[in-house]
Amino acid sequence: MTFDAGKYDVIVIGAGHAGVEAGFAAARMGAKTLMLTLNLDMIAFMPCNPSIGGPAKGIVVREIDALGGIMGKVIDKSYIQMRMLNTGKGPAVQALRAQADKPVYMKEMKRLMENEENLTIRQGMVDELIIEDGICKGVVTESKAAYYADAVIVTTGTFMRGKVLMGHLEYESGPNNQRVSVNLSKNLEDLGFEITRFKTGTPPRVNSHSVDYSKTEIQPGDENPKYFSHDTAEQMVEQLPCWLTYTNEFTHGVINNNLGLSAMYSGAKRGTGARYCPSIEDKIVRFNDKPRHQIFLEPEGRDTEEVYVQGLSTSLPESVQHEMLKTIPGLENAQIMRPGYAIEYDVIVPTQLWPTLETKKIPGLYTAGQINGTSGYEEAAGQGMMAGINAAAKIIGKDPVILDRSQAYIGVMIDDLVTKGTNDPYRLLTSRAEYRLLLRHDNADMRLTELGYDLGIVSDDRYNKFVEKKQFVEGEKKRLRKIVIKPTDEVNEVMEEAGATRLKEAIKAYDLLKRPELSYDIVDRMIESNSEIDSEVKEQVGIQIKYEGYIKKANEQVDRMLKMEDKKVPADIDYDDIHGLATEAVEKLKKVRPLSVGQASRISGVNPADISILLVYIQHGSIARIAN
């Protein structure tokens, strides 16, 4: 017998990186939200690497922040090192990465959750969903508490039927020896969901005192760190360095001699592993001519001696892990605090989801994060944010929010997942974005703040600042168009200093800024400065002007893409009824059920002729309806 434990608008199962964003967004939008987690002490736990951000991923964190989410704010408060990556490259691919103080990150996140109006957090293991008339109505916990809600978001990460693997050792477990979730997974399977098995792994952690850093190279943070969140005020903290060392032939020898003992190489059939974070044994096998592999030593926090051995993810037995470490410079005497392991877990085949992350099968049920086949904290958080937004939007009667591929990396990721599915844990890469020049980290706020504000997640204060910034950017661009720079000696001195050819004729400041070698700050020295604007506005103006031609070209492509996105596929379409569609196309279309012709065109196996036929059919239908 269950007992009635209360009624909510939204229930979030899980409080990892997807769960916290989902719960926070839904609560901020005014939905009465319950977040259930196995262990309150593990909110926003990082079971793998102690870092957030990096190429593509760092941009996702900024996007979450622009929408009003929390990952950026929390990492800004808990970082121990901050680095801007790809500074030597173009603006589209620069990205921020932080090393996190793991315990502080969790503490900050928990505090935020606890203090959020509309959000209840509670410890409990969900066993089953309450389904009435095919619609999800709530959850039942193992302690027989029945919670009712209009929407349920499942963000169970790698916990569903999780199995830890280390050599021949195998046991049912969530990451880091947490309790495993078995019944919920079985429940989803019984409800008819297609489930697959994925696998990922983590390296050993060693005690910092046992590391000889003198044999490694120091990797310091940036002198002038930038932040993920626009809400973060300048706050200098002492940064901790990471350290770089390498594997060598001896390490590879140890691995090769023990390959048969690896959980992954012992021949047993296993879940699909991540190409994007292969184990060290994978790397040795697949790239056996590579004489060495990089190993980064990353502190897991200020108040802990644990060090994450990045690059040494493994499922080899603990004894071999000891052997392996002994061969690596600086780690000869390293004491393992936690051995590395692989974990295998259940994943929902993501093509079963709408682009809102609601399941097609059961209205009111959403899934987000690693359960959808992704890998990475940022990917999880981005999905959590969108699932939270859409669950709340549905309840309060707002339109669904689907970010398109030109709007956000989050949009690219979700579209990829629900349209193409994924064969191995999905990681965001800049190369997945067709319009990455538009999806920059510097303009995430320009792209998404308005939306976050309309949804009620972004605060008035933050929104006003954004509007002001936008006005400053436009104003400054206008100003630069009016300023004419004459080829005076002073000007040419600056030009030469910057390594540019001397000016011969007068030129508008706007046009001069288009030269790749001239930054805003250099041009600024030739003209009267605008004292009103800050460095962010300057950066924005500089990028928008300098890459104007490329941005315009990208926008033209986007316009073409959006035209196809605007052509909606009717919900009641019967693909079997469409004359002339190829059989493979019918099968794929029936499975994915694209919302737009644009989405249909991205399904592999649906070719241009099928799309033409689909267009004709849709037109046919709309004519028929008018005729009726």
Place this chain on the structure above:
Amino acid sequence: METDTITAISTPIGEGAIAIVRLSGPQAISLTTEIFKGKNLNDVDSHTIHYGKIIEPETKEIAEEVMVSVMRAPKTFTREDVVEINCHGGMVAVNRVLEIILAKGARLAEPGEFTKRAFLHGRIDLSQAEAVMDLIRAKSDKAMSVALKQMDGRLSGLIQKLRQELLETVAHVEVNIDYPEYDDVEEMSHNMMREKTKEVHAEIIELLGVAKQGKILREGLATAIIGRPNVGKSSLMNTLVQENKAIVTEIPGTTRDIIEEYVNVRGVPLRLVDTAGIRETEDIVERIGVERSRKVLKESDLILFVLNYNDELIDEDIMLFDAIDGLEYIVIINKTDLDQKLDMDKVRKLAGNKPIVTTSLIEEEGIDELEKAIADTFFAGEIDTGDMTYVSNIRHIQLLKQAKQGLEDAMEGIELGMPLDIVQIDVTRTWEFLGEIIGDTASDSLIDQLFSQFCLGK
């Protein structure tokens, strides 16, 4: 409402002296006006026809004398502005007109697209929807199979090679971006990128110049007729010309005595090479010597090798078989109206898997079979009339041109000192254009390449 303007040759190939290039879309009239010497078409009444000339915009040369029909929306087939350009100068000229229009920014119509637009704009009755879908399917399938069949193995191999080079370059840039700390690979430099783009650019230019498809399109399939004196070469020549409405053209820069005849055999454009030579001396080998004739043969796309049914096989025939070994040829055994003296088994052995056709040109027998054999050799299968031959060819050339432009944009970016991740956008675009030529548009290949080329991951 569609916003782009589409174009295609709307008349079946080889079925009439007049060919029509049709345009449909908002820019149909303004675009034609830009390349038309005659009345200002922007000002003319709807549903009127005008005499004038199509001008090559760059060289200002006259490409073709034409009659242009202007039909304004909505009373047109597609319910958009439609222009039809009637060309008289045969295949080469009509293709040139189409290319000029494409260069002006019109898009080559997809199979069945005019009909599709007509339908989408409500021009075609509702009950015809299924027919429209069938048409699209049928035309697409045909276009695809024709495109594949016409694709020269060497060409597709070369394009695959170029694509792979670009893909590796792109993956290299990507790995620098997505794994900035990965030290196994040196940072891609502007110089490396410049070299790679230049290299591929040069190959594409060469392809555009000599690619078999391009050559066929502009000049026809270079076809040589060979055989010993008196086997019926000139009869064959005359038969092909008479049967197939030849266009006699003087090729600029060549001497007047070498006249090439253009004929269309079942949709296959043939350029009969050195026909004057055949006419005058009856024997190309005799006239220009063995070495030079070998060279002519090597440059031919197709060789029609005529043997006499009424004569025995001699050393000279065997020598000719040797000379054309490895080339594309058809053996024609002529004069079947006379007694057999030729050892057919031996001919079959010498010809291997090449087609053998028996004819009596005097009795007008076997000509259908010969024409079919020519078409089969080209398409590797019978093809009925339609604009597909043109479409596939023009499409390839158009894509190659877009690829070339993509690389030129990339090179411009390199010279400007743009960051490589921005230059790479154009390189990726080029890679996609090349992929469309060989029908490979899978977007996952880059990520596959990335993870097979480099050992990545945390």
